[in-house]
Amino acid sequence: MIMQRKALKQIVGLKPLPEKVLKRIKLMIFADAHHVLGQMAAALTGAHEGKINDVFDNALLRTAHDHRMLHFEMNRLERALEGTEITPILLKGAAYVARDLKAAQGRRVSDIDILVREEELDQVEKLLMQAGWKADQETDNEYDQEYYRQWMHELPPMRHGKRGTIIDVHHLLLPRTARYKIGIDQMIDGARTIEASALKTFxxxxxxxxxxxxxxxxxxxxxxxxxxxxxxxxxxxxxxxxxxxxxxxxxxxxxxxxxxxxxxxxxxxxxxxxxxxxxxxxxxxxxxxxxxxxxxxxxxxxxxxxxxxxxxxxxxxxxxxxxxxxxxxxxxxxxxxxxxxxxxxxxxxx
Amino acid sequence: MSTVTRVSDLSRREIRSSLREGSLLLHLGPFAQLISGSSDPLIDFLQDTYRDCQVELFPSDVTDVHLNLRAPNILRKFFRPQVVPDPGFEVPAVPLPIEMAPLAFEMGLNLSVALKCCRFVTIHAGVVADKDGAILMSAESGSGKSTLTAALLERGYRLFSDEFALVGLGDAVLQPYPRPISLKEETIPIVRELAGDEWISPIVKGSPKGDIAYRRARRSDIDQSHKQAKAKLILFPEFEPGMRPYKRRLNTAEAILRLIPASTNFGLLGEQAYLAITRLFDDAVAYELSYGSTEQSLSLIDEALQERDDHAA
Structure with a gap:
């Protein structure tokens, strides 16, 4: 276990990279397979010589794309909800990127997750549909659609018809039936507006x-x-x-x-x-x-x-x-x- | 200690044990590729088609690509063995019989470069160059691109790549990546005729893409694979038997719009890719070509080059 804790520390730059090349290669394959090579690159870029910089460049170019995509989606989301009082809270990756947190640097992002109040759910869904999002194929069947709406903490995922990006609209952080009961209203009340934006984060x-x-x-x-x-x-x-x-x-x-x-x-x-x-x-x-x-x-x-x-x-x-x-x-x-x-x-x- | 040697300087045993360890490092152009997964057909292929390439038995540094040629499951390791290319991310690859390991190897490298190496704009194209600059040929499969690439080698051009134009992000300079030229079905005898028998690999028969053979890169192509070039001519060739030779100069905008969909990572790189593709036309002019034979395509290219020079003068 000691050695493996070392891998995590090496990825965030708390410990130096292995000197032995095969070990270094293994570490990078490990990071890539677990989708954190970009974060490793962001933490360590420029600190080493040789090929590793090429590999880091590849990873950073890829995450730069993800972040660009995310900013664009945030813009489309604002636009879709324009004229309403709804101020969705960005969750997870979207929030980290919007706030430029350390957790965002080099992070891969694929979907955008937002939280709105339960009573706003219908309106948000309608407006997103008008803006081109549709029920994602994977869950576009009667059982899944009903299941999500009855029991889950989010709408069934929606995919944008043209851009193919996914948005998850939450109204709770856990399924309605979950054992943990989270005081979501308190969290929503404490959310803070992002400057020059209709969006918020916790x-x-x-x-x-x-x-x-x-x-x-x-x-x-x-x-x-x-x-x-x-x-x-x-x-x-x-x-x-x-x-x-x-x-x-x-x-x-x-x-x-x-x-x-x-x-x-x-x-x-x-x-x-x-x-x-x-x-x-x-x-x-x-x-x-x-x-x-x-x-x-x-x-x-x-x-x-x-x-x-x-x-x-x-x-x-x-x-x-x-x-x-x-x-x-x-x-x-x-x-x-x-x-x-x-x-x-x-x-x-x- | 790791040292760089040519494949031809290594014994079969050395290659085999290095592939087993997963420590064979292939250097080619801007990429370092770590290969694992030993099999006789793969070793044969490397010793034949990659004989002049530079490799290390133990890697001296990390690599752009790690390609594992593995059995799809434990049964297929021993019983009617099969192989799939595993570049470390999920790819839509069908398992192939082990005799087709060369095909799995080539596909695996192509997938890795197309999907992983985004420090260049990758465009699906054949590229050759002489001292004046590079000719980039972008076309769908089956439009005679590989034959044309092979034919230009006989005209004194050096091979950059038959598969990818690698365009530098800042400077739009093209990088050589001289992998063997992949030949399908009826193009095999044509290129055999052009290049000579000793340059063509044994044929992989009955693959999902039909019969496949490879035209080896020459030692000079490989030894100059660090020497970049600027594009001078950008071509969109189309071969059809019996077609009358025809060429049309394209304006830059039209050529850019045709290169974009041929890029595997344009969407990923966004603006940077757009700027690099645009800068290709600082020195290059673009043509659409159609032709019914290799000789016709070569004379069309001569005409296009002549026009370009006249224009410059």
Whole structure:
């Protein structure tokens, strides 16, 4: 485990890169496979000689594209909602990019996630449809559409007809049936307007809280390395008073456990003393020792990772909904299951 | 210690063990490519078609590309072995019988360059150059681009690439990347005739794209693969048997609009790609060509070059 913690530290620049070339290559393949090569490049660019700069250039050009796309989508979103009182809150990657946080530097972004009040949902959907977004093919069937609307924390994903970009419109941070109940109204009330824009982001403490909720209370932690690095950078972006806020705020909105876990991970994986101190006084989720083992095993993709993945998968469903919903849902999904369709790519082939 | 040598200076055993370790580093043009996955057909292919290329048995630095030629599953490693190119991201590649490893290798490298190497604008095109500058030929598959590229080599041009024009982001200078020229079906005998038998690889028969062979890059192409060139002529060739030879000068705007869809990363690079493509026309002029034979295409190119020179004078 020591060596693997080292990999995370090397990616964010806390430890020097391996001197041995094969190890260095492996590290970069690891970073690429976990979608953090761009973040590694942003942290380390210019610090080394040789080929590595070419590889970093490639990664940075790619993330520059993502960020450009995101800014454009934000502009289209504002335009779609113009003339209304609705001020959506940007979530996750979109928020980090809009606020130019450390967590945004070199980060890959594909979708745009926004949060609006539940009573605004219908109007937002209508306006986005008018602006060219449509129900995404993947979930454009009666069951999925109804399922999302009845139980989920977001509308079924919408894809723009021309640009192909996806927007997820949330009204909660977790499914309606989730075990954690988050004080979403408080978070929305605390959101701050982005200068010269109709869009908002959460206050700094809430940005961290949402990231922790997303990672540890929703889903099976599908992108663990990226998740850990995100928490690390978001934590670095909090100033002294934000960090004090964080503890109080996490308790207020009912997210103390996932936040406690995220802060613990920052402390443990990146040897961050501030995070270590803070994590001591915070509540942790049930079976903390088992959970932290599973998270780290999954991230490191070693021999035990299939077991870790299975545990996290079961946990994600346990957190998401009660049995009386889960069993029919999984049965339905199993019947509906088809092999993942590979996205067609236009390529020049010999 | 790692040293750079030509493939032809290495023993089969050395290549095999390096491919097994996944430590074979192929240097070509601006790219360093780490290759893993040993198989006899691949070693044969490297020893034949890549014989003059520079490689290292142990990499001395990180690489642009890491291409793993692996079995699609454990069964296919042993029973009727198959191979798929794995460039480290998901690609739509079908498993091929192991004898077609050369094809998987070439496809894997093409995918890696097209989708990963965005420090150049990559345009699907054949490129050759002489001391006056480069000729860039952009065309759909089957329009005679490879044959034309191969024919120009016999006219004293050096090979940049049969697959990608690599356009520098700031300066719009073209980078050589002299991989072997891929030949399909009926073009194989034509190029064999042009180049001579010893320059054509053994034929990979019955691939999903029909019979495939490769025209090897010459040692001089490979040794000069660091020497860049500016474009002098940009061509949109179209071959059809029996077609009367015809050429039409394109204005810059039209040529740019035809190059953009031929680029694999224009959308990704955005403005930078647009500026680079525009700058290609600082020195180059563009033509659309149609022709029914290789000789006709060569005389059309001569005419186009002459017109360009007359114009400059």
């Amino acid at each position: 206050c700094p403490a809430d940005v961290f809280i949402h990231s922790a909720i997303h990672a540890f209370a929703d889903g099976a932690f599908d992108n663990p390395v990226r998740g850990f690095i995100e928490h690390y950078y978001l934590f670095q972006d909090l100033n002294e008073s934000d960090r004090k806020d964080l503890c109080v705020r996490a308790e207020q909105v009912g997210a103390e456990k996932p936040v406690g876990l995220a802060v613990w991970c920052v402390g443990f994986l990146f040897s961050d003393e501030n995070a270590q101190k803070m994590a001591k006084n915070m509540k942790k989720p049930m079976l903390f020792w088992l959970l932290r083992w599973a998270l780290i095993s999954k991230a490191m993709d070693g021999l035990t990772s299939p077991l870790a993945k299975a545990l996290l998968y079961i946990r994600s469903h346990y957190l998401r909904m009660p049995m009386r919903l889960l069993v029919p849902h999984l049965t339905r999904k199993a019947i509906q299951w088809r092999p993942m369709s590979r996205k067609p790519v236009d390529l020049p082939l010999p």
